[in-house]
Amino acid sequence: MQVYLTLLRRELGSHFLSMTGYVIISTVLGLVGFSIMDILPKLSGTPMDTPITEMFYVTLYFWIILLLTTPVITMRTFAQEKFSGTFETLMTAPVSDLQVVLAKFSAGLMFFMSAWAPVAGYIVFLHRYTNLGAVALQPAVIASTYLGLALIGGLFISLGCFASSLTKSQLIASAVSCGIGVMLFLLSMRSLVPMPMSNWEADVFAHLSMTEHLEDFARGIVSLSAVTYYVTATGFFLYLTLKVVESRRWK
Amino acid sequence: MIEVTDLTKRYAGRVAVSHVSFQVGKGQIVGLLGPNGAGKSTILKILSCFLPASAGTVKVAGLDVFHEADEVRRRIGYMPEHNPLPLDMRVREYLKFRARLKGLSRSASRDRVDVVLNQCSLLDVQKRIIGQLSKGFRQRVGLADALVHEPDLVILDEPTIGLDPNQLRAVRQLIKELGKRHTILLSTHILPEVEMTCSHVLMLDHGRIVASDSTEDLLKRVFHGGPVITEVLAPREALLELLSDRKEIESLDVSPMDGDWNRVIIQPSNGHDLRAWLHGELAHPGWQLRELSRGRHTLEDVFVKLTRTEKEE
Structure with missing residues (x-):
């Protein structure tokens, strides 16, 4: 545990004590700001009965943030250490591969979530200066929105860690994780599939659709199947990362 | 360990x-x-x-x-x-x-x-x-x-x-x-x-x-077999005469330097250290000695020697 916490602290430090970290945070806040600007006109005049949180996911900005920031957050994790050689000093200390992978993953996820934390302020702002119905701002709904965010963030961060573990080049790492991320995202876009689907095919796509999962979370619906989907997918990518890290022992 | x-x-x-x-x-x-x-x-x-x-x-x-x-x-x-x-x-x-x-x-x-x-x-x-x-x-x-x-x-x-x-x-x-x-x-x-x-x-x-x-x-x-180097004030011919055909010496090189000084490089046979022996030999009236030292093979030489034998095997 001491090793894990020490590593976690170091990883968090490298996120928060770097220029990149603050560029990412301000990018996230800037893009969320744009999406608020998108939402505001829709709020004026017509009464709303959908939670305000749901609106975030409907805009494209959310997906831009997710698909672009997670590769940048994670590209350094392994690739930079391998490139600079510090991976060797790290792995010759008495640490286990699992501890390293988990510490890097959880630091990445914590950083991702902290970039979103100020968004709660936007919601409070909207609450104060607009006439939203009570349903729009229930704490439970906000909590489930953040839970959804953490789950999907976890998936993309674990994916990014995996991509980063494959290479020494941060550029390749970010390109690979962005590529896989876009593929996962496109799986959600059932409407892009031109041919008609049978029932079970449609079912499969519905289960994989991140947009639908997130709409549920934003409405305050936490479905077990969605949680399971994200947790297992995250676990899967972390497992792959662990195997890649271990693989130097097989050669 | x-x-x-x-x-x-x-x-x-x-x-x-x-x-x-x-x-x-x-x-x-x-x-x-x-x-x-x-x-x-x-x-x-x-x-x-x-x-x-x-x-x-x-x-x-x-x-x-x-x-x-x-x-x-x-x-x-x-x-x-x-x-x-x-x-x-x-x-x-x-x-x-x-x-x-x-x-x-x-x-x-x-x-x-x-x-x-x-x-x-x-x-x-x-x-x-x-x-x-x-x-x-x-x-x-x-x-x-x-x-x-x-x-x-x-x-x-x-x-x-x-x-x-x-x-x-x-x-x-x-x-x-x-x-x-x-x-x-x-x-x-x-x-x-x-x-x-x-x-x-x-x-x-x-x-x-x-x-x-x-x-x-x-x-x-x-150090084994390192050459002995000496600088002597003596006629070249006399030096050659004195040191040629000695069983202690494998090869000999006498080269003139400034004035009458000569630089003598001796490769001893069997790798013996010939410095003391040489000092005795050169004690001659009128001759002067200003350097007597033993050159050494560098570790580089040893290394090259070792690695080369390895390759030849």
């Missing part, structure tokens, strides 16, 4: 280290010597549990490096080639991080960091960012990291590469100091370094050990 038996390492079809066996006793400073690509770094990487061996067994303090890697890693301090360091951390912060990573408690790590900062003369720069330090300081940070958990065995891969002469001297001195308390295995391709710091030498070429000796024995080998 280290027992290596029949170690072989193959990288995708290329044999980097082939059937290497050696032992290192407690308290020795051993130099692993070889040209680039001889397999030095590979051996050190295997010893420090970073890479697995393809065949053979490697034990550190009686523990197998593959099966008991965690225990082994606790006992060794390893500084890889080029001494990679995170450039964004401060010296003290980094050493503290490494100490904690190696399992030291909070208070123990604070104490140990103080000790190694002092030991490696880093107290003045402890708050500086590593990326802003000179190479000599960075090297010492790497050493301090290798020492921070008081390991039994310290493994240093090319610890003096890229240092200026003053830093070089300081780092060598430091390594020598460390040898009093730790067993040290270091690799280098700079031969005088081994001579200055190590008690034992392992010479490596193309993944095989070509010589394993104490530095002293190696130096004997180096």
Whole structure:
């Protein structure tokens, strides 16, 4: 545990004590700001009965943030250490591969979530200066929105860690994780599939659709199947990362 | 301390280290010597549990490096080639991080960091960012990291590469100091370094050990058959007459210098040291002697000789 916490602290430090970290945070806040600007006109005049949180996911900005920031957050994790050689000093200390992978993953996820934390302020702002119905701002709904965010963030961060573990080049790492991320995202876009689907095919796509999962979370619906989907997918990518890290022992 | 038996390492079809066996006793400073690509770094990487061996067994303090890697890693301090360091951390912060990573408690790590900062003369720069330090300081940070958990065995891969002469001297001195308390295995391709710091030498070429000796024995080998050089004020003809056809001398070279001075280079037969004998021979009325010394083969020569025989076999 001491090793894990020490590593976690170091990883968090490298996120928060770097220029990149603050560029990412301000990018996230800037893009969320744009999406608020998108939402505001829709709020004026017509009464709303959908939670305000749901609106975030409907805009494209959310997906831009997710698909672009997670590769940048994670590209350094392994690739930079391998490139600079510090991976060797790290792995010759008495640490286990699992501890390293988990510490890097959880630091990445914590950083991702902290970039979103100020968004709660936007919601409070909207609450104060607009006439939203009570349903729009229930704490439970906000909590489930953040839970959804953490789950999907976890998936993309674990994916990014995996991509980063494959290479020494941060550029390749970010390109690979962005590529896989876009593929996962496109799986959600059932409407892009031109041919008609049978029932079970449609079912499969519905289960994989991140947009639908997130709409549920934003409405305050936490479905077990969605949680399971994200947790297992995250676990899967972390497992792959662990195997890649271990693989130097097989050669 | 280290027992290596029949170690072989193959990288995708290329044999980097082939059937290497050696032992290192407690308290020795051993130099692993070889040209680039001889397999030095590979051996050190295997010893420090970073890479697995393809065949053979490697034990550190009686523990197998593959099966008991965690225990082994606790006992060794390893500084890889080029001494990679995170450039964004401060010296003290980094050493503290490494100490904690190696399992030291909070208070123990604070104490140990103080000790190694002092030991490696880093107290003045402890708050500086590593990326802003000179190479000599960075090297010492790497050493301090290798020492921070008081390991039994310290493994240093090319610890003096890229240092200026003053830093070089300081780092060598430091390594020598460390040898009093730790067993040290270091690799280098700079031969005088081994001579200055190590008690034992392992010479490596193309993944095989070509010589394993104490530095002293190696130096004997180096001195064996070294030429005798002397400068004499005497007529060249007289010198040639005196020294030609002597059984002690294998070959002779007399070359004129300034004035009547001659420089005589003698290759002794059987590798004997002919200086005393020569001094007697040259004691001649009117002759003067201004130099009498013994040239030595450099370790380079020995190395070239050893590696060449290996190739010819």
